[in-house]
Amino acid sequence: MDDNQQIFEDLISDLRRWNPSLREPEAMSDRIIYRIQKQRHVQRTGLVLRIVGTAAVLMLLVGVAGTPKLLSGEPDVERYQRQLLTQRSEKYYLQTKFFERTIYDELKQYDNENNH
Amino acid sequence: MDTGNLDRYITRCKEGSTEDFRELLHVFQPLVYSLAMKMLGNEQEAEEALQDTFVRVWQHIGRYDAGKGKFSTWVYAIASRICLDRLKQHPPQAVSTDDESVFRQYASASDPERQLMDKDWSSIVRLLATRLSPKQRLVFTLCLIEGLPTDEVRAITGMTAEQVKSNLYVARQQIVEQLKRLGYGR
Numbered sequence: 001m002d003d004n005q006q007i008f009e010d011l012i013s014d015l016r017r018w019n020p021s022l023r024e025p026e027a028m029s030d031r032i033i034y035r036i037q038k039q040r041h042v043q044r045t046g047l048v049l050r051i052v053g054t055a056a057v058l059m060l061l062v063g064v065a066g067t068p069k070l071l072s073g074e075p076d077v078e079r080y081q082r083q084l085l086t087q088r089s090e091k092y093y094l095q096t097k098f099f100e101r102t103i104y105d106e107l108k109q110y111d112n113e114n115n116h
Numbered sequence: 117m118d119t120g121n122l123d124r125y126i127t128r129c130k131e132g133s134t135e136d137f138r139e140l141l142h143v144f145q146p147l148v149y150s151l152a153m154k155m156l157g158n159e160q161e162a163e164e165a166l167q168d169t170f171v172r173v174w175q176h177i178g179r180y181d182a183g184k185g186k187f188s189t190w191v192y193a194i195a196s197r198i199c200l201d202r203l204k205q206h207p208p209q210a211v212s213t214d215d216e217s218v219f220r221q222y223a224s225a226s227d228p229e230r231q232l233m234d235k236d237w238s239s240i241v242r243l244l245a246t247r248l249s250p251k252q253r254l255v256f257t258l259c260l261i262e263g264l265p266t267d268e269v270r271a272i273t274g275m276t277a278e279q280v281k282s283n284l285y286v287a288r289q290q291i292v293e294q295l296k297r298l299g300y301g302r
């Protein structure tokens with residue numbers, strides 16, 4: 001065996017005996033388990049979000065499809081619908097009473113309270 | 117760990133038991149760490165490769181089929197791919213003079229004194245593997261340093277027997293050249 005081959009073989013047999021070991025194998029196991037559990041949590045959260053998102057989209061589609069259109073051609077129904085659209089609810093009255101009041105609103109309220 | 121116990125742990129891991137996975141870690145962690153250290157020649161890189169390997173083992177353990185090969189071969193295959201990817205993404209840095217001086221110390225010592233630390237061996241591996249491509253490095257590590265039979269190396273790397281042999285031949289030549297360059301041998 002020539003010199004080169006001998007050095008090579010010695011080196012290989014020494015490298016085979018080399019047995020690198022982790023400084024803290026338990027800590028490494030903990031780190032790996034932590035990564036796995038974290039990943040599992042992220043995957044589960046993603047799955048739940050996907051299910052909730054899909055359900056919301058389906059509900060929206062069902063809602064849009066199931067909403068009745070405004071009837072037209074029926075005089076009684078049209079009158080009722082117009083009334084609904086123009087009617088100001090009590091809630092609206094209270095809102096305007098306390099917020100966003102203009103001089104016009106004040107005068108109108110004064111007129112309503114004193115003349116009706 | 118005997119085959120019956122191993123199969124039981126693998127089955128439980130497939131069902132989602134992380135406690136049983138911890139048992140597999142105890143057995144296979146040293147094996148993967150050894151491969152990663154010899155391939156990458158860097159403690160931090162080897163630890164990261166080890167973590168990535170077992171996270172991937174956990175993700176794909178459902179696909180492991182005992183009929184197709186040993187579990188250790190399957191784990192080695194995953195570890196090898198991760199080490200290869202790391203070598204491609206972060207090519208090893210140029211050899212330092214420290215690595216050379218560690219090697220010279222090793223070469224000049226007589227046999228009983230050749231008790232080196234892990235970091236010294238890492239230096240020697242880095243120095244020897246400078247001229248090797250990632251695949252040559254993998255074949256060299258599996259065949260020569262880990263001492264695995266060619267069939268197992270084929271199963272791990274997905275190479276043909278000829279590819280394993282030719283990569284190993286070139287790796288040997290390159291290492292001998294490197295030794296000559298360092299002044300050892302003719």
